Amino acid sequence: MELAQWQHRFESWLHENHTTDDAAHDISHFRRVWMTAQKIMARQAVDPLVILTACYFHDIVSLPKNHPERSQSSFLAARETREILQRDFPDFPPERYAAVEHAIEAHSFSAGMTPQSLEAQIVQDADRLEALGAIGLARVFAVSGSLGVALFDARDPFADSRELNDKAFALDHFQTKLLHLPVTMQTDMGRELARHNADFLILFLAKLSAELKGDCLGLDSEVQHRFRRSLSE
Structure with a gap:
């Protein structure tokens, strides 16, 4: 068949x-x-x-x-x-x-x-790629909303001075899991796709940071650099 x-x-x-x-x-x-x-x-x-x-x-x-x-x-x-x-x-x-x-x-x-x-490596990579990119971004907030989790800590959205807690703040999930996924990929193609889609999430974080600072047009280059650096660590 x-x-x-x-x-x-x-x-x-x-x-x-x-x-x-x-x-x-x-x-x-x-x-x-x-x-x-x-x-x-x-x-x-x-x-x-x-x-x-x-x-x-x-x-x-x-x-x-x-x-x-x-x-x-x-x-x-x-x-x-x-x-x-x-x-x-x-x-x-x-x-x-x-x-x-x-x-x-x-x-x-x-x-x-x-x-x-x-076969198992490929299935694992394919499933983890669902947590990155545009679909991954949508899923974070859909799941967090269903669990009653806040979008982010308004006083410290990127956990600069507190412990990360993705059970309390959806945005923390980017640092506790999502941006670590590229290094867990089992295949070369999986890693390539994961890095590309993780970069999309980093652009979102940089845009969010800029907006939180009152800049509706720009990107926060410091946040962008910080999280891109974490992809290579």
């Missing part, structure tokens, strides 16, 4: 069985991760069916960011995916179960697992 047919079947199953209010982990997210994964895996000796399947089911279980067992989401998703494949896709090749499970387990930032296969 061709990949396009598997993708169609997976999307049909998700439309019928996977409902969520979490816009960061809906079918559109799965589809975007797969599109990005195809760019990363181009001309590489990989199993595309493993990557496709992991992209579409990696967040089939996704506990909220404030859930005490959040770090277990990817392990639960991997187990659930095997059950789904065995039950609802009996023609899925069973010899690929283990590779799909590992790619799903290893994709999560909070799980802290190092991917052991190229």
Whole structure:
């Protein structure tokens, strides 16, 4: 069966069985991760069916960011995916179960697992790229809003004189996680794309800083330089 047919079947199953209010982990997210994964895996000796399947089911279980067992989401998703494949896709090749499970387990930032296969590396990179660029920017504030987190600390927005706390301030998440993602990328293409999209986030931070200082037209070059330097550290 061709990949396009598997993708169609997976999307049909998700439309019928996977409902969520979490816009960061809906079918559109799965589809975007797969599109990005195809760019990363181009001309590489990989199993595309493993990557496709992991992209579409990696967040089939996704506990909220404030859930005490959040770090277990990817392990639960991997187990659930095997059950789904065995039950609802009996023609899925069973010899690929283990590779799909590992790619799903290893994709999560909070799980802290190092991917052991190229397929898992590609899925992890593709998923992490969703946290950068324009989509990543939108997701930060959408998720923070759903959790009742403030946009930023008006007295010290960039945490110059306080501890970072992204559970209290959405803007802190850029420094606690997002701007560190490029160095965690597993593939050369993933790192290239991550640096490009992280630079977009830095432009946003520089624009925000300028506006907070009353400059609606410029960019804060000091903030821009500060965070660009952090990308190379």
